[in-house]
Amino acid sequence: MAGKLENFNQEEFEGQLSSQGINIKIGELIGRGGQKHVYASKMIKNSQDVVFKVMIPSGHTIERVKREIRATTLIDHPNIPKILFTNVSDQIDSDELIWIIEEFIGGSSLRTLLTSGRTFRIDEIIVFFDTMFSILSKSEELSIVHRDIKPENIMVGPDGKFWLIDFGISRHLDLESITSSAAPMGPHTLGYSAAEQLRNRKKDIDIRADFFSLGVVAAEMIIGQNPYWDGTLDVLQLIKKIEHQPLPILRIAGDSQYFLARFIKTLGDNRAYRRPRNVESAIRIFSLVKESLE
Numbered sequence: 327m328a329g330k331l332e333n334f335n336q337e338e339f340e341g342q343l344s345s346q347g348i349n350i351k352i353g354e355l356i357g358r359g360g361q362k363h364v365y366a367s368k369m370i371k372n373s374q375d376v377v378f379k380v381m382i383p384s385g386h387t388i389e390r391v392k393r394e395i396r397a398t399t400l401i402d403h404p405n406i407p408k409i410l411f412t413n414v415s416d417q418i419d420s421d422e423l424i425w426i427i428e429e430f431i432g433g434s435s436l437r438t439l440l441t442s443g444r445t446f447r448i449d450e451i452i453v454f455f456d457t458m459f460s461i462l463s464k465s466e467e468l469s470i471v472h473r474d475i476k477p478e479n480i481m482v483g484p485d486g487k488f489w490l491i492d493f494g495i496s497r498h499l500d501l502e503s504i505t506s507s508a509a510p511m512g513p514h515t516l517g518y519s520a521a522e523q524l525r526n527r528k529k530d531i532d533i534r535a536d537f538f539s540l541g542v543v544a545a546e547m548i549i550g551q552n553p554y555w556d557g558t559l560d561v562l563q564l565i566k567k568i569e570h571q572p573l574p575i576l577r578i579a580g581d582s583q584y585f586l587a588r589f590i591k592t593l594g595d596n597r598a599y600r601r602p603r604n605v606e607s608a609i610r611i612f613s614l615v616k617e618s619l620e
Contacts, residue, residue: 331363331382334423339380348411350427352378361387366430369410375430376410380423388414389504390494391424397472397493398428401464405457405489407431431489436547437477446547448580448619450486454547455612457488458540463605466533469499473531475539476518477546497531517555518542521569522598534601537608541573541594548576548590572596585618 336352343350349370357364362381369376381387391414398409407429414424446454458475465472474495481489495513497503505512505526512526520538522530545553553573558564573594576587589611595601602608 331358331361331380331423334363334380336365339425348427350376350378367427369427375432377407377428377430379426379428381425383422383424388424391426393496393498393501393504394493395426396498397465397468397470397496400468401461401470403461403464405461405487407489407491431481431483431491433481433483433487433489435478436480436482436488436543439482440477440546440550443550445550448578448586451544451547451578451586452616452619453486454488454544455540458490459605459609459612461490462533462536463609465536466605471497471499471531471533472536472539473497473513473519473523474515475536475543476515477543480543499532503528516561516564517552517568519568520598521596524565524568530598533605534598534603537593537601538595538598541590541592544590545573545576545594548578569596580620581618582620583618585615589615 340350340352351368351370353366353368355363356366356377361384362379365378365380367376367378368374381391391412395409395412395414398406402408409426409428411427412425413422414426462472470493472490472493474492475490479490479492481491483489505528507526507528509526512523512528512531514523516524518539520535523535523538542552542554554564554567554571558567573591575584575591578586581587592611593601593608602611
């Protein structure tokens with residue numbers, strides 16, 4: 327199975343998987359990165375739609391994939407796609423391709439919807455927060471921080487349900503960190519990652535880093551654009567805004583008392599100590615917010 331992704335042969339790979347008792351039809355390429363291809367696929371035995379991911383191991387790739395699988399398996403939440411099969415636990419040869427077969431989630435990514443000009447009503451924002459807090463409640467219990475909550479990693483089903491995907495850079499607080507403590511910046515997505523995550527301040531990174539990302543995403547769902555990227559000229563200016571400027575107070579239809587707007591602003595506060603200290607606190611505050619909405 328060794329080789330570069332541009333030489334990836336779907337039929338040959340299907341045959342090799344079949345010899346292991348995994349019968350799959352690898353379909354259309356639906357996503358790609360420098361080291362990863364993603365295919366819409368189908369399990370032959372039960373016609374289950376799945377996603378097939380194949381990637382080239384590099385650096386800490388194998389360990390990160392192991393932690394992604396660990397996070398998804400341990401959290402075991404209905405709004406996180408399940409990993410069905412993978413070869414990562416048996417990975418020995420550093421040149422061997424890593425592959426994962428996981429549950430397919432129908433619908434569109436939040437990024438696709440936002441790019442199309444879609445914004446979200448207050449009732450949809452409530453479902454979004456209820457779902458994400460339910461997921462984060464379980465991840466916090468397991469000392470796991472997602473660290474990459476952004477529109478690309480949120481799926482919206484045709485029924486309006488939200489799904490959180492891709493725990494690829496999740497931080498497992500009970501395991502040794504993969505990122506060097508000497509690194510000036512930690513794994514992040516600019517515009518969605520909190521200052522403590524950007525600056526690789528490991529001792530300050532906990533579930534509150536995910537709260538920051540949730541606040542930014544919720545604001546973008548309401549106004550249609552990332553409030554930190556909006557009007558920003560370059561990366562340095564963006565980082566400065568994230569470190570020193572709070573989220574703006576939003577005008578939200580149905581939030582006449584601005585309780586939801588203030589809650590979103592608090593989640594996305596540039597100072598970690600101003601955010602809710604844990605998921606229980608966030609849920610308790612949000613329950614009061616919901617009572618105030620029209």
